[in-house]
Amino acid sequence: MRILLLSLAAALLAGSTQAQALRDFCAERPGKATPPCIVDQGHLMLEVGLADAVFARGSGAHEDTYSLAATELRLGVSKRVEIGAEWTPAIIDHNRGESSRTGVGDVVLDLKAALTNPDANGLAVSVQGFVTVPTATHGQGAGGWTGGVRLPVSAPLGPSTDFELAPEVDVVRDAADGGTHLAWAGAIGVSHGFGPTTLGVEFWGQVDDDPADRTYQASADLTAAYAVGDSAQLDAGINLGLNRTTPDVEIYAGIARRF
Numbered sequence: 001m002r003i004l005l006l007s008l009a010a011a012l013l014a015g016s017t018q019a020q021a022l023r024d025f026c027a028e029r030p031g032k033a034t035p036p037c038i039v040d041q042g043h044l045m046l047e048v049g050l051a052d053a054v055f056a057r058g059s060g061a062h063e064d065t066y067s068l069a070a071t072e073l074r075l076g077v078s079k080r081v082e083i084g085a086e087w088t089p090a091i092i093d094h095n096r097g098e099s100s101r102t103g104v105g106d107v108v109l110d111l112k113a114a115l116t117n118p119d120a121n122g123l124a125v126s127v128q129g130f131v132t133v134p135t136a137t138h139g140q141g142a143g144g145w146t147g148g149v150r151l152p153v154s155a156p157l158g159p160s161t162d163f164e165l166a167p168e169v170d171v172v173r174d175a176a177d178g179g180t181h182l183a184w185a186g187a188i189g190v191s192h193g194f195g196p197t198t199l200g201v202e203f204w205g206q207v208d209d210d211p212a213d214r215t216y217q218a219s220a221d222l223t224a225a226y227a228v229g230d231s232a233q234l235d236a237g238i239n240l241g242l243n244r245t246t247p248d249v250e251i252y253a254g255i256a257r258r259f
Contacts (some may be wrong), residue, residue, distance in 0.1 A: 008144070013213045017242075022230070022231075023038075025233065026130040027047050027233055027235070027256035028222070029235055030225060031189060031202050031221060032166070032198060032204045033152070033189045033202055033204075034150055036114065036116075036126035036154050037113075037118065037154075037156055037166060038080060038081065038123065038126065039258070040078060041079055041108065043075075043076050043258060043259060044073060044076075044258070045257075045259075046256065047252075047254065048070070048255050048256070049067065049069070049071075049088075049254040050069065050253050050254050051252065052066070052067040052068075053251050054067075054250045055249045056247040061095065061096070062096035063095050063096075064094045065091065065092070065093050066093075067092075069089050069090060070086070070105070071087060071089070080118060081112070082111070083111050084107075084109070084111075084112070085109050085110075087105060087107045087108070087135070088104065088105030088108075089104055089105075092102065093139070093219075101113055101140065101159065103136065103137020103139075104136060104137055105135075105140065106136040106141040106142055107131055107132070107135045109130065109131050111128065111129055112127070112128040113128075124154045125151065127149065127152075128149065128152060130148050131152075132145065133145070141254075144178070146170065146171055146172050146187060148171060149169055150169075151166070151167055152164070152165075152166045153243065157190065157209040158226060160193035161191070163189075163190055164202075165186070165188050166185070166188075167185075167186040167220050169185075170185065174211060174212065175210050181211060182209050183206060183207065183208040184203070184209075185206040185207075186204070186205060187204040187221075188202065189223075191223070197223070197224065197226050197227075198223075198227075199222075200224075201222055201223075202220075203219070204219050206218075215245050216243065217243065217245050217246040219241050219246055220239075220242060221239040221240070222237060222238050222239075223236075223237040224236050224242050232255070233256075234255055235256070236252065236253040237253075
């Protein structure tokens with residue numbers, strides 16, 4: 001832990017003493033397709049989901065889940081590497097006919113490394129590993145230690161138009177017992193900038209290979225982000241479920257700020 005703290009302090013000091021142009025602002029929100037960009041060395045990205053509402057209807061069940069102030073911190077520790085941490089301090093889960101449950105979420109720790117030059121134009125590829133620490137209130141998290149790896153990819157398609165792809169494989173908890181199994185997911189999308197506003201469309205899918213019951217989820221997602229200067233943005237999005245096992249609608253809004 002002492003070595004980690006010293007490394008972070010050195011990265012911040014190096015970033016504050018080196019005069020250099022910052023990279024284009026690149027938050028991981030909105031949307032499900034994680035971008036491959038890396039936060040500048042010595043700089044911090046703060047991303048906050050102000051509110052996120054998920055509505056699921058099916059087989060007579062009505063479940064509404066609200067997440068408030070979901071916060072992610074990303075720190076650039078070198079030219080090609082960043083580390084991050086994410087936590088949701090308030091989750092409200094309400095099922096029709098039952099009382100609401102309120103709690104906190106799991107902590108997610110991750111490390112992302114650029115496989116291509118993060119300062120170059122054109123194709124960008126990174127690899128990101130993450131682990132979920134079981135800190136959530138019972139019934140409102142992953143149910144134990146989980147983790148995964150994703151491969152964020154992006155490429156320009158034309159002026160102000162970008163393509164993004166983010167396949168991933170996860171180790172998740174079994175629904176019926178304390179074991180684990182694999183789940184595969186991926187998001188693919190296109191975004192276009194109109195001055196300070198960027199609009200995007202994504203398609204996301206997941207195959208959860210639980211031994212008790214393999215399930216499939218899919219959604220069509222719309223995103224919008226508005227740049228506030230060179231180091232901040234406001235964003236919002238809506239995800240529409242494409243099958244019965246996917247929540248019907250998810251609506252969210254948030255902010256991001258670089259320091």
